[in-house]
Amino acid sequence: MCSLPVPREPLHRVAVTGGTHGNEMSGVCLAQHWLRMPRELQRPSFSATPVLANPEATAACRRYVSRDLNRAFTSSFLSHSTRATPEDPYEVKRARELNQLLGPKASGRAFDFILDLHNTTANMGTCLIADSVHNVFTMHLCRHLQLQTPDMPCRVFLYQAPGEETYSINSVAKNGMALELGPQPQGVLRADLLSRMRSLVGAVLDFIELFNQGTAFPAFEMEAYRTVSHVDFPRTEEGDLAGTVHPQLQDRDFEPLQPGAPIFQMFSGKDVHYEGEATVYPVFINEAAYYEKGIAFMQTEKLSFSVPALPALTPAPTPGP
């Protein structure tokens, strides 16, 4: 496997971002709480910075005000050659502010790590969204989280297609990851998911602390799910829904979908079946925010791969006499 470079220095500049989508309440409420009481985010070698990423969407309890903030961290919006105007959508302005605060993206001055907090209405359980299996540091972090929560699945999902330009808030930092916990309705804060997210954030900070303190991590074998395609709902000519996710597919995120299995139930009563030739693993099944994106679920493939050891940081050379 071709590996990306691992950090050579301790990670001191770490941010935890919530409310990137303003109606995903676990991250919204944790960010608001930690802005008042940041002690929980402190470790001996660093203090993570809590950030409420999209305050206007949070105030309105909506995913976004003008456009999806978590798709706005691209060069076309962030680059110096793009002229900012007062008419720019709120989230484009906010992406530029966050890029100043946490980046600039792809620069040496960017934050070392951003952990971004999300919820989904889909039955995704505990899902870790990473950019690339080649990022050895992040894969070790994912492995650490899996070992901390042995009683429930904790899947690694590669959301972005390979080669696609990164666009998420955590792509601004040198390293990053998103937590995606579900199911939770938009605008609702469930105590069980809040506790789970809070523990996971703690475990992420603990892993960074271990790394900063000079811990080495051995090689291991890993599984992850990678997006292969999107499937839209059946629709009428006018674009209205003509059916919905089949009861046999609903809530079955990450379970294998075999050719011929039902995927939609039409309002007429008819079933629609999966016509692909290969087994796929659907995710984000019936996610509320994806109706407008034309996505009833995403099809993924399951990968198995080896992750090389993460070497201990070399202590900084002692200054000469």
Add this chain to the structure above:
Amino acid sequence: MCSLPVPREPLHRVAVTGGTHGNEMSGVCLAQHWLRMPRELQRPSFSATPVLANPEATAACRRYVSRDLNRAFTSSFLSHSTRATPEDPYEVKRARELNQLLGPKASGRAFDFILDLHNTTANMGTCLIADSVHNVFTMHLCRHLQLQTPDMPCRVFLYQAPGEETYSINSVAKNGMALELGPQPQGVLRADLLSRMRSLVGAVLDFIELFNQGTAFPAFEMEAYRTVSHVDFPRTEEGDLAGTVHPQLQDRDFEPLQPGAPIFQMFSGKDVHYEGEATVYPVFINEAAYYEKGIAFMQTEKLSFSVPALPALTPAPTPGP
């Protein structure tokens, strides 16, 4: 029990309204489907009219655009003495249109029955929202629905406080009721809840048909839940959430809450307990739309009462020779 008058004529003018809240998807999609294919709403003695109650909120997939439509059917908005202006909120204008279409409220020309379709993020199961236990016709309808679904609870809930002016869309008709099905996230259409709602609508129309055909219904004993008070979330001085519904209360709609039981979990880790002296039955626990109304859950009391027989319609006198 003091009973309200029962209908003396067959119910011919019946409406089924969906999308009164534009992000409650079971009713939105059923109304849209029946507007294209109304045959399912036909019975020998009448054809129910499907209505998409709030088209702009539906298009935006939000509960409402300017204000809650299902609180707008009051005399202050609908009466002739209120001057309509172009600046009126969208939902106030829409309430007047619907009052023209389905009412006017409290007039002899109003529809005979409106069935209004709702979803909640709370674990309310199948809930029938009626105006008054004194409405013998509606109580018999509720009883009919309970007998049709013996395998799951089908509770009767009296939402409005006694004596309060009615404000819901179904209050425009001579008789009416709302179906409240959950849990379902806002903006999500689950196949299981869609099927359940569709069956219930069919059973409502079947009951009206039985009544129209001259069926008599015997007296029976019934239970219902009636609102006694609202409880807000714990909040910070700025109004942000300081905690959420306790895991031991979450999803326990209609179950008895005893004095001393935990109701909230604070972000500090502390529990808040129910300090009332009487057992209550919480409903709408952690409903997304009620955060902005300052309601974490509603406390209800359970009533037991007798419903008198619903007599058969007297056949219209045969015209003389």
